[in-house]
Every structure is written in C-alpha cells, then in structure tokens.
Amino acid sequence: MADSPTIGKKNTRAQFEAVALPFMRSIYNTALSLTRRPEDANDLVQETYLRAYRTFSNFTLGTNCKAWLFKIMYSIFVNKYHKDRREPESVSVEEMEENFHRSLAGGEWDPYLAQDARVMATEVNQALNRLPESFRLAVLLVDVEEMSYEEAAAILNCPLGTLRSRLFRARKLLFLELQPYALKTGYLQRSQR
Amino acid sequence: MTDQTRHFKEEIQELADDRLSAAGRIELEKHLELCDECRREFEALRWTKQITREKYVAELLPAKLNENILAALELEDRKSRDNVLLTPNWWPRQRASLAYVILLLVAIALVLSYFLLRGRLGTSPELLSKPEQPIKQESPSKSNEAKKSEPPTKPELSPEPELSKQVTPPKRKLQTRPTSFSRPDLPSEVARDYREYRTEKIRLTLTTADVKEMEKFFSDEHIPFETRVFDLGMMNYRLLGGRVNRLDTRKSAFFVYRGEGNAILVCQMYLGAVRELPAGAVLRENKGIHFYIYRKKGLTVAFWQEGAVICVLTSEIDSEQLIQLAFAKAIKV
Numbered sequence: 001m002a003d004s005p006t007i008g009k010k011n012t013r014a015q016f017e018a019v020a021l022p023f024m025r026s027i028y029n030t031a032l033s034l035t036r037r038p039e040d041a042n043d044l045v046q047e048t049y050l051r052a053y054r055t056f057s058n059f060t061l062g063t064n065c066k067a068w069l070f071k072i073m074y075s076i077f078v079n080k081y082h083k084d085r086r087e088p089e090s091v092s093v094e095e096m097e098e099n100f101h102r103s104l105a106g107g108e109w110d111p112y113l114a115q116d117a118r119v120m121a122t123e124v125n126q127a128l129n130r131l132p133e134s135f136r137l138a139v140l141l142v143d144v145e146e147m148s149y150e151e152a153a154a155i156l157n158c159p160l161g162t163l164r165s166r167l168f169r170a171r172k173l174l175f176l177e178l179q180p181y182a183l184k185t186g187y188l189q190r191s192q193r
Numbered sequence: 194m195t196d197q198t199r200h201f202k203e204e205i206q207e208l209a210d211d212r213l214s215a216a217g218r219i220e221l222e223k224h225l226e227l228c229d230e231c232r233r234e235f236e237a238l239r240w241t242k243q244i245t246r247e248k249y250v251a252e253l254l255p256a257k258l259n260e261n262i263l264a265a266l267e268l269e270d271r272k273s274r275d276n277v278l279l280t281p282n283w284w285p286r287q288r289a290s291l292a293y294v295i296l297l298l299v300a301i302a303l304v305l306s307y308f309l310l311r312g313r314l315g316t317s318p319e320l321l322s323k324p325e326q327p328i329k330q331e332s333p334s335k336s337n338e339a340k341k342s343e344p345p346t347k348p349e350l351s352p353e354p355e356l357s358k359q360v361t362p363p364k365r366k367l368q369t370r371p372t373s374f375s376r377p378d379l380p381s382e383v384a385r386d387y388r389e390y391r392t393e394k395i396r397l398t399l400t401t402a403d404v405k406e407m408e409k410f411f412s413d414e415h416i417p418f419e420t421r422v423f424d425l426g427m428m429n430y431r432l433l434g435g436r437v438n439r440l441d442t443r444k445s446a447f448f449v450y451r452g453e454g455n456a457i458l459v460c461q462m463y464l465g466a467v468r469e470l471p472a473g474a475v476l477r478e479n480k481g482i483h484f485y486i487y488r489k490k491g492l493t494v495a496f497w498q499e500g501a502v503i504c505v506l507t508s509e510i511d512s513e514q515l516i517q518l519a520f521a522k523a524i525k526v
Binding site: 013016017021024025026028029032038042045046049050053054100101104120122123124125128139142143144146149164165167168171172174175178179182 | 202203206207210212230233234237238240241242244245246248249250251252253254255258259261262263265266269270
C-alpha cells in the first residue's frame with residue numbers, strides 16, 4: 001500500500017507515546033525537585049521528551065524506558081540548568097555523622113516508638129527538599145522511584161560506590177530532619193493508648 | 194563474624210536495601226544481635242527509607258504539560274518530514290565537496306566561454322557589428338527542428354500557433370500530481386472536490402439517507418478501512434449519499450449531507466496522517482483530539498485523525514458551526 005511508510009512512522013510515534021508518556025509524572029517530579037521552579041521543570045520535561053523522541057530509534061523496546069528518560073533529563077539538566085544555579089554542598093559530612101550517632105546514642109531514638117509516628121507527607125517532602133542536590137537525587141531515584149543502585153548510578157553518571165555513599169548520607173540527614181516529628185507524634189500516639 | 198571490635202557501615206544500608214549476599218546477611222544479622230550501636234543505625238535507616246517511600250507525595254502534573262508535549266512531538270514530526278522532503282540527507286556531510294565541485298564547474302565554464310568568445314571574435318569580427326537574424330524571420334520550412342531546440346521558457350518567440358497550443362499550462366493547477374519533492378495540498382484538493390460536487394462535476398454513486406447502507410456501500414467498494422458514516426440527524430443534517438473519490442493518490446470515502454437552507458456538508462475519509470497536512474492550519478483541540486482548520490476561499494475545511502484514518506469536513510457554513518460539528522462527531526481512537 002502506498003501509505004505504509006506513513007503508517008510506519010505513526011507506529012513509532014504511537015510506540016513512543018505508549019512507552020514514554022506514562023513516566024511523565026515521575027520525570028516532572030524529579031525535574032521540579034532539581035530546578036525548584038515549576039516553569040523550569042516544565043521546560044526540562046518537554047525538552048526531555050523531545051530529545052527522547054528524536055533518539056527513540058536508539059532505544060531498545062523492552063528495556064527500562066523510565067531509566068532512559070531519567071538519564072536524558074539529568075543530562076539536559078546538568079548541561080543547561082545546572083550551570084547557572086549550582087547549589088553549594090553545604091553539609092559538613094563529619095558534623096552530620098556526629099549528629100547522627102549522637103542522636104542514636106542519646107537513647108531518644110526508639111524504633112518501636114517510631115512505628116507509631118505519624119510523619120506527614122509535607123514533612124517528608126520538605127525534609128527531602130532541604131537535602132543537598134546530589135543527596136536528594138539519590139533518595140528520589142532509589143527510595144521514591146524504586147530504582148536499583150546500578151540504574152541510579154548510570155543516570156547520575158557516577159560510580160556505584162559514590163551513589164551508595166550519597167544515599168547513605170542522604171538517609172542519615174533525612175533521619176535527622178524527620179526524627180523530631182517521629183518522636184513527637186510517636187510519644188503522642190503511645191500516650192493516647 | 195560477630196566481631197564487637199568493628200562496626201559495620203555501608204553494609205548496614207545494603208542490608209536495609211536487601212542487597213547483601215546470603216552469607217553477608219547472616220554475618221551482619223548476627224552482629225546486629227550483639228551490637229546495639231549498629232542495630233540502632235540499621236533501624237534508623239530502615240525507618241527513614243520506609244517513611245520516605247510511603248509518605249513522599251509526587252507533585253501533580255501541570256494541566257497543559259501533557260498537551261504541550263504532544264504538540265511538540267507533532268511539530269517534530271512535521272519538521273522531520275519537511276527536512277526529508279527539502280533537505281537531502283547527504284547535504285550537511287557533503288556540503289564542502291559540493292561547493293568545490295560547483296566552483297570547479299563555474300571556473301571551467303568561465304574558461305570555456307572566454308576561449309569561445311575569443312575564437313569567434315578572432316575569426317569573424319564582423320559579428321560584432323552584424324545583428325543576429327531574429328527567430329521570427331526564419332523560414333517556416335525549417336522551423337520544426339529549430340523550434341524543438343528552442344527553450345520552452347520562451348514560447349512567445351514561436352510564430353506557429355500549433356506550437357503555442359502545445360505549451361498551454363494545465364487548466365487546473367490543483368490537479369497536478371505531486372512529485373517526490375512536493376506534498377499534495379490536501380486542503381485545496383478537498384475544497385476543490387466540494388466545489389465540484391456543488392457544480393455537479395462530481396456526482397454521487399449511491400443516493401441514500403441510510404447511514405448503514407452508505408457504510409455497506411463503502412465496504413463493498415473495498416475502501417481499505419471501516420468507514421464511519423456520521424448520523425447528523427440531531428444537527429438537522431440529512432445524508433444525501435456518497436461515492437468513492439480519490440484524494441492525492443488514495444481512495445477516499447466521500448459522502449454528503451444537506452442541512453437547513455440547502456447548506457451542504459461534505460465529509461471525506463482516507464488513510465493518512467495529519468503530518469501530511471501543509472502549514473497554515475489553525476489548531477483546535479477538543480476531548481484530546483487535535484483539529485486542523487483551513488480556510489479556502491469561503492470554505493472551511495477541518496481535518497482530524499482517527500486511528501490510521503483522516504476525517505475531513507468541508508462546508509461553506511459558518512466556520513465555528515462546522516468546527517462544532519467536527520467536535521461532536523470526532524472520536525479518539
């Protein structure tokens with residue numbers, strides 16, 4: 001049939017839409033977390049999808065489309081948005097480690113009490129947003145998007161050990177941020193029983 | 194190892210993420226039973242991971258983001274199609290080579306023309322003062338061969354009325370078939386079909402007001418898709434009938450409605466894609482479907498995609514009224 005090339009092209013578009021568009025919310029959410037501005041996140045997501053569509057022939061159907069899209073997005077972010085507003089990594093690792101261990105050793109932390117804690121979504125989101133960018137991204141990819149260490153390291157273009165280390169520190173920082181809420185509401189819940 | 198002298202560090206996180214080997218897991222769990230510090234650290238990390246996964250709330254997508262991305266993809270399709278048609282793939286790579294070849298050819302032409310001119314001036318200088326014989330003074334007896342070699346861009350030089358007739362341009366430009374470098378102007382073709390129906394140059398093969406009968410007709414005529422003939426009775430449009438038409442090089446299902454005040458509405462359906470449409474459309478969107486609206490000398494032409502099929506409505510009725518009809522009848526496939 002004379003129209004077959006047209007229909008073939010349409011199939012490519014349909015395939016792209018079927019495999020890539022379902023991840024738009026995840027991509028937008030991480031883009032927003034990186035750029036911190038909705039209009040920049042919008043642009044970043046659009047650019048990501050456009051570049052992904054242009055290079056869709058390089059993508060192997062059946063492989064991890066979500067990781068592929070994240071990698072494209074992070075690459076655009078680093079090259080285009082990151083230059084202007086690189087955040088200082090203002091966390092002192094030694095200080096953070098010290099605080100973390102002091103917090104655990106002080107006897108205040110009770111994992112059983114924390115089970116009763118009612119930490120709110122806004123508190124988690126805010127705590128996550130206070131993390132330095134590289135830490136925040138490690139947590140978003142592994143804990144929120146449920147990617148493997150290997151996938152996250154590939155997206156961030158860093159060695160596996162670096163990813164592991166960032167994640168370890170990010171979780172400790174998050175713990176320090178969330179612990180006060182947990183203890184407060186945990187004690188409260190326990191006392192109401 | 195349940196060695197109290199060494200505390201585990203990142204292995205604790207690996208345990209929380211279930212990434213340890215069986216042996217490593219057993220070793221660390223034994224250690225945790227005995228080491229209060231490591232156990233607290235493990236519990237804290239596991240709790241943090243769990244609370245983040247459970248409580249983190251993703252932001253909602255902005256309302257227009259999905260739509261904007263689809264529009265960007267559509268634009269990308271159009272651009273790539275235009276590039277294929279207008280820019281050969283080899284152009285960027287071979288640009289330098291091509292420039293050299295052109296320069297070389299120009300240089301050769303200049304050198305040749307110099308020698309030719311010099312030769313002519315040298316052997317017959319009288320040519321400079323003698324005007325050439327005008328073509329119109331040539332004898333008719335030897336005109337046939339000479340005229341065949343004349344450039345076709347100057348037909349007015351020919352005194353022969355027969356030759357003038359041969360270079361008459363086609364009566365209807367719109368009927369010109371596309372070459373491999375030009376796209377069919379589908380909105381103009383559709384508008385032309387509408388006018389030809391109006392002036393009875395196009396006649397209906399089947400006259401019927403029955404939608405099902407019309408659909409069966411198209412099926413019997415081997416239209417290569419399932420034709421959905423609209424029932425526009427609610428909008429006071431009555432089906433008059435239809436025929437198998439041709440748009441560009443493909444078959445189209447052509448059917449006609451009559452509304453109040455003898456308003457005529459023509460619908461055509463054919464296999465295609467909206468990216469084949471030319472620039473200049475006004476884009477409208479309804480229920481997630483994009484409509485491409487063209488104005489053609491008093492006619493409104495509205496295209497939209499339904500699966501592999503393009504539907505197009507044409508009429509001289511008010512544009513907005515036609516667009517609303519299209520909105521009402523289009524379905525997302």
